[in-house]
Amino acid sequence: MTERQTAEQICPEIHYKKDRDRVTITGCYGIDGNLYIPDEIEGHAVYGIGPYAFSDGGEETDCVYLSPDAAYVGERHRICTDEVEEIRLPGRVGEIGRYAFYRCRNLRKLTLTDSLLDIGGGAFTGCRLKEAEIHFYRGEKSALKSIVDEIRFAIRAILYYHGAHGGVQTARILFPEHYEEAVENTPARLLVTEHHGSGGYYRQCFFNHELDYKKYDELLPFAVTEEKEETVIELVLGRLMYPFRLSEKSGSAYKEYLHGHMEAVGRYVAEREAFDEIRFLSRTGCFGARAVDEAVRRASELGHTELVGVLMNERQKLPAGKKKTFEL
Structure with missing residues (x-):
């Protein structure tokens, strides 16, 4: 034992x-x-x-x-x-x-x-x-694809890659919900299958039991088109905070998404009391004034007093004269 x-x-x-x-x-x-x-x-x-x-x-x-x-x-x-x-x-x-x-x-x-x-x-x-935690010791093959293929709902994968000398690299991956619906085309007397959600695309990002991170990251436009803002923000933050196999190009695309959705980012961290995400956004310069102000407003509405204090401190860190801008 x-x-x-x-x-x-x-x-x-x-x-x-x-x-x-x-x-x-x-x-x-x-x-x-x-x-x-x-x-x-x-x-x-x-x-x-x-x-x-x-x-x-x-x-x-x-x-x-x-x-x-x-x-x-x-x-x-x-x-x-x-x-x-x-x-x-x-x-x-x-x-x-x-x-x-x-x-x-x-x-x-x-x-x-x-x-x-x-x-x-x-x-x-x-x-x-809701969550699959997988520890890798032999490479990058796993049963993750078999698991997500059977779960149509949103599922989060926390992946730990253990190195030979004790180091561990982490990836946090979101597979959004997806489902199929049979819709009748009455004039043609046919049943047409319609696909909903970007999760079906993300579940195809595997080859030989391994997750293809490059293919996964290239699917961001599908998530933006088909998912709610909070779903995309969770996906984006997961990849940026735990950038295993994340290319510079894909990282820039994820940051650009955050830049264009500052108010939604603020609501996201406030509603989830996401202290780790706030620390990451602050440390990397990705927490603009619009996000902070919206986070303060929403956290106040929800009565998250500790979070409001943290956010007010973040607002004070913003450079004078630049509190209405965002820089990647």
Whole structure:
């Protein structure tokens, strides 16, 4: 058991099947939907998540593991479907079975590594996963495309690229929502499929299990045309604050977008109390007077007093005589 694992709450009761030295999880039992699965169970590596493991399908199991704290946990029950909220998968998991998370409608966050490349059919059907955190140790291949292909709603990916000597580079990527709609063309007696949202384009930015950052960044015009301002601002700030594989040309395009939407940027940081984003915008000279003034106005309306104080301090930093301009 690693130091990291002992510091977190391990799922108190885990059902699994064992094949030689590999363990496949078939079900988790506990009292809440935040599930932390250890890397090893009784000396055997956790390699897979079985079919229907967190859905309401039938469970096939051979063994039961009880964590050291299981005796102190109240009456346990199977955690599945609507109860599942957050899952940390073991670092060596290389397979997720079909319909493993079927109808886990409240699953917010999934943490995994680049050991996982293949996901069974329908694994995330009926899910509204909001965030996928992936740790890379072997390169840039992962199961991210398989995940976002099954989630039509907006999903955020936090990607950590671990270097050989302990350094970590981070990317924060937004895949906007998208959906298809069948519209009847009555005169022609045809059904025409219409696509909504730019998320469909962004979900095509992969090659051989790797995210193509250049292609992703080139899609900004589609997001601007089809998404709300706050969605584009989130996407743009994610790329600028965590510029993994970001070219100078694309970085300039993102900054130009912020320049043209200062009031919207101000509302965005105020409504989300986005202190990190404010610090970034200030540090890089991208927080113009129009953005600050709008942020102060909106934060005051919402009663975010601490944020108003921070913003007033930012306003004082603006050079005299230039408080109505913005410079990249």
